[in-house]
Amino acid sequence: MAFRQLHLNAFLMTVGHHEAAWRLPESDPFAHVDVRHYIELAQIAERGKLDSLFLADSPVLWNSVGRRPAGGLEPTVLLAALATATSRIGLIATASTTYNEPYNIARRFASIDHISGGRAGWNVVTTAQLDAARNFNLASLPSHRDRYERAAEFIDVTRKLWDSWEDDAPVGDKEAGVWGDDAKLHPPGHSGRFFQVAGALDVPRSPQGHPLLVQAGSSADGKELAARHADAVFTAQQTLAEAQEFYADLKRRALTEGRDPEAIKILPGIVPAIGATEKEAKDLEEELDRLIKPEYALKQLADTLHLSPADLxxxxPLPADLPPEAEIEGAKSRYTLIVDLARRENLTVRQLIGRLGGGRGHRTFAGTPEQVADAIQHWFENGAADGFNIMAPVLPSGLERFVDQVVPILQQRGLFRTGYTGSTLREHYGLARPAAVLEGA
Amino acid sequence: MAFRQLHLNAFLMTVGHHEAAWRLPESDPFAHVDVRHYIELAQIAERGKLDSLFLADSPVLWNSVGRRPAGGLEPTVLLAALATATSRIGLIATASTTYNEPYNIARRFASIDHISGGRAGWNVVTTAQLDAARNFNLASLPSHRDRYERAAEFIDVTRKLWDSWEDDAPVGDKEAGVWGDDAKLHPPGHSGRFFQVAGALDVPRSPQGHPLLVQAGSSADGKELAARHADAVFTAQQTLAEAQEFYADLKRRALTEGRDPEAIKILPGIVPAIGATEKEAKDLEEELDRLIKPEYALKQLADTLHLSPADLxxxxPLPADLPPEAEIEGAKSRYTLIVDLARRENLTVRQLIGRLGGGRGHRTFAGTPEQVADAIQHWFENGAADGFNIMAPVLPSGLERFVDQVVPILQQRGLFRTGYTGSTLREHYGLARPAAVLEGA
Incomplete structure (x- = not known):
């Protein structure tokens, strides 16, 4: 394993990333509230020696539950349940910095890190939906800038809390009757624009020191946050050129922030429809696209573009006079990606809906296991990726095919581990365990 | 099982409820951050057919970590981890209404209810410590009255969220491409003094409808909240007479609120030191008391009584001129219990510290398995309890003794189940599954 190695994450979502996956005969439409479904997926991913699995989240229910499986299991409690059903794979869950408090989030992820023996990761999101704000006492969505400033301070406080116990603060001296050393506690005493947090965390420092920090926003503010803080970045990139540009930009920003560019791992998403032949793969893709009901998708596309469905x-093609990204307060980079994709490929709204229904802006790819492995290797070896976020269109079958058919090819090519060499998520990603930065020291 | 049956809850805390338990040779002083310890305890309790297990919580680290195992695993994520390691026992965790938002709490407990197949319970607390307030942007502790008003509204919103999906809102009609029925969603649209929550929960209605609601504050406000909302109440009662008075008062209050008094189960705590002989039990109790270091306990007692350690x-005995409960902003009922215990038994501060170190105000009892069973039966049959909150002084050994030695006696006497008859926590407690109250219906 002397060569540079790929990092692979399994992005788990209901019965698949394709919005119509639940309509296939093989799918259980209620699996997304059944922990056994997620345990099965986690165990498949672990069998494939994947670095990690990942759960997305927004604390809001979409306008309609007609379209596809809606609601689900809150990711931090689901992650804890998966921790005891697995032993090696990393476990990443999303939590919002806009609708949580740092003390609660620091506790939960440190606790999951203990429960999993050092396998926890936190995907930091600022939550762009107005409807989420309205579940948390707000009449309007805080501005993009305010959400990102709050996120930066939130991460700062969370790290202070994770560092509020030195590793050797617990002593356990039964004879002397001294359990811990108070001199090795460092309460943050934080007082900032958004947060005042006085005391030390009520969780001893966790196996990884800091659970892995993941970031997935690709706006300018999102990239800035990632460059400063993220250990890994999930991103949606449609073309090699765009992915290369994003990759180089983020590594350069990390360097500017005084960080080793190797210490930030960039994983574009890929939605692989895998078949024994190329035709079989394309047939699967077409069958799924055929099952999309355009009326739901039209409404969502209109919402994302800040239009009414009647405008589409x-x-x-999309209307010509869409506003520039700077005027969008929601998910900025997703907005631009969709508009660029439609314009670049001159797609009709119907065609655009098909592409988005398959991967919500992520790159879709239909092919044989060899072709999928080639696609991954090509980006990996051409400055576009440190690895991939695997978004199976149908779950569990799509993840099983990836693990059983694509992973062995990547292993044969010397691109991917044949067994876990580390025990923590940081070790899987080749990242160091951070030493505690001591407040008041 | 025609007779009235006991309900038994295992209150799990680090390596035991006695503050010096960690100093015994048998104890692992770091077990409280090891999920395997809690899995072992949960499985022991389930072997004993106990109704439930329970995890306490405050989002704050005590002033000193010298005294005993400090910090721990956040209870809601720990509960989810225990859900997949057990199959029948109920799972209750504490969460604060003062330092959380209803949407987040409703989601987590509904999710745990799904993950556990209907075994989740939420112990509602308002969190009395100033040091907790200072971890959540506040300079001072909100008043007792404000905390309880917020708690009442918090529960109201949480129930609206749990009822925001009708049970049959998910449809899963693959053929028609309709996953759910929007007409069966009921967004709370709640606007109150503390909370504005617009949307439906992003979790379908859970197996129990409402996870069990537990309450453990015994102040007037606490009893009022319990009478209105609680399915089960944990309480600290030192004498039969006090326990009878509390029991009758709470059942009466429930009746006044228009509830069936049978629908609120009252479980006093008991800290049983169990030995093959009475002498063996008392020796264990004495050994534990001998291991208490009074300097820590003196500080804590002074804090609880709003005094300086130099006053003790x-x-x-305690000073004569202590303030009345009405002037206390913290844990009111705990304050009164401690003062009454010291005065009634004419205890010195040292003796009082021994009693509190064993059970933090809960009833301690040393005896043989027969004697412990007698003590339980006596209160159960004399209007003082619907069951007991079992607080083993040492864990796991104290819980093992209770399950293997006391439970069989209670079973032989026809007082306790010999096997689970239901599959949900509500069924264990003999409580109905609530129908959804529909907003806007």
Whole structure:
């Protein structure tokens, strides 16, 4: 394993990333509230020696539950349940910095890190939906800038809390009757624009010191946050050129922040439809696209573009006069990605809906296991990726195919581990365990 | 099983409820951050057919970590980990209404209810410590009255969220491409003094409808909250007379609120030191008391009584001029219990510290398995309890003794189940599954 190695994450979502996956005969439409479904997926991913699995999240229910499996299991408690059903794979869950408090989040992830023996990761999101704000006492969405400033301070406080116990603060001296050393506690005493947090965390320092920090926003503010703080970045990139540009930009930003560019791992998403032949793969993709009901998708596309559904016509291109990204308060980078994709490939709204239904802006790819491995290797070896975020269109079958058919090819090519060599998520990603930065020291 | 049956809850805390338990040769002083310890305890309790297990919580680290095992695993994520390691026992965790948002709490407990197949319970606390407030952007502790008003509204919103999906809102009609029925969603649209929560929960209605609600504050406000909302109440009662008075008062209050008094189960705590002979039990109790270091306990007692440690003398009774409960902003009922215990038994501060170190105000009892069973039966049959909150002084050994030696006696006497008859926590406690109260219906 002397060569540079790929990092692979399994992004788990209901019965698959394709919005119509639940309509396939093989799918259980209620699996997304059944922990056994997620345990099965986690164990498949671990069998494939993947670095980690990942759960997305927004604390909000979409407008309609007609379209596809809605609601689900809150990711931090689901992650804890998966921790005891697995032993090696990393476990990453999303939590919002806009609708939580740092003390609660620091506790939960430090606790999951203990429970999993050092396998926890936190995907930091600022939560772009107005409807989420309205579940948390707010009448309007805080501005993009405010959400990112709060996120930066939130991460700062969370790290102070994770460092508020030195590793050897617990002593356990039964004879002397001294359990811990108070001199090795460092309460943050934090007082900032958004947060005042006085005391030390009520969790001893965890196996990884800091659970892995993941970031997935690709706006300018998102990239800035990632460059400063993230250990890993999930990103949606449609073309090699775009992915290369994003990769180089983020590594350069990390360097500017005084960080080793190797210490930030960049994983574009890929939605692989895998078949024994190329035709079989494309047939699966077409079957799924055929099962999309355009009326739901049209409404969502209109919302994302800040339009009304009446502004969109299924068999015409997007309207010409869309506002620039700077005027968008929601998910900025997703907005631009969708507009660029439609314009670049001159897609009708119907075609665009098909592409988005397959991967919500992530790159879709239909092919044989060899072709999928080639696609991964090509980006990996051409400055576009440190690894991939695997978004199976159908779950569990799509993840099983990836693990059983694509992973062995990547292993044969010397690109991917044949067994876990570390025991923590940081070790899987080749990242050091951070030493505690001591407040008041 | 025609007779009235006991309900038994295992209150799990580090390596035991006695503050010096960690100093015994058998104890692992770091077990409280090891999920395997809690899995072992949960499985022991389940072997004993106990109704439930329970995890306490405050989002704060005590002033000193010298005294005993400090910090721990956040209870909601720990509960989820225990859900997959057990199959029948109920799972209750504490969460604060003062330092959380209803949408987050409703989601987590509904998710745990799904993950556990209907075994989740939430112990509602308002969190009395100033040091907790200072971890959540506050300079001072909100008043007792404000905390309880917020708690009442918090529970109201949480129930609206749990009822925001009708049970049959998920449809899963693959053929028609309709996953759920939007007409069966009921967004709370709640706007109150403390909370504005617009949308439906992003978790389908859970197996129990509402996870069990537990309450453990015994102040007037606490009893009022319990009478209105609680399915089960944990309480600290030192004498039969006090326990009878509390029991009758709470059942009466429930009736006044228009509830069936049978629908609120009252479980006093008991800290049983169990030995093959009475002498063996008392020796264990004495060994534990001998291991208490009074300097820590003196500080804590002084804090609870709103005094300085210098006001207390180990070999004298409490000062005569303590303030009445009405002037206390913290844990009111705990304050009164401690003062009453010291005065009633004319204890010196040193003796009082021994009693509190064993059970933090809960009833301690040393005896043979027969004697412990007698003590339980006596209160159960004399209007003082619907069951007991079992607080083993040492864990796991104290819980093992209770399960293997006391439970069989209670079973032989026809007082306790010999096997689980239901599959949900509500069924264990003999409580109905609540129908959804529909907003806007």
């Amino acid at each position: 016509h299924l068999d015409r | 003398h180990l070999d004298r």
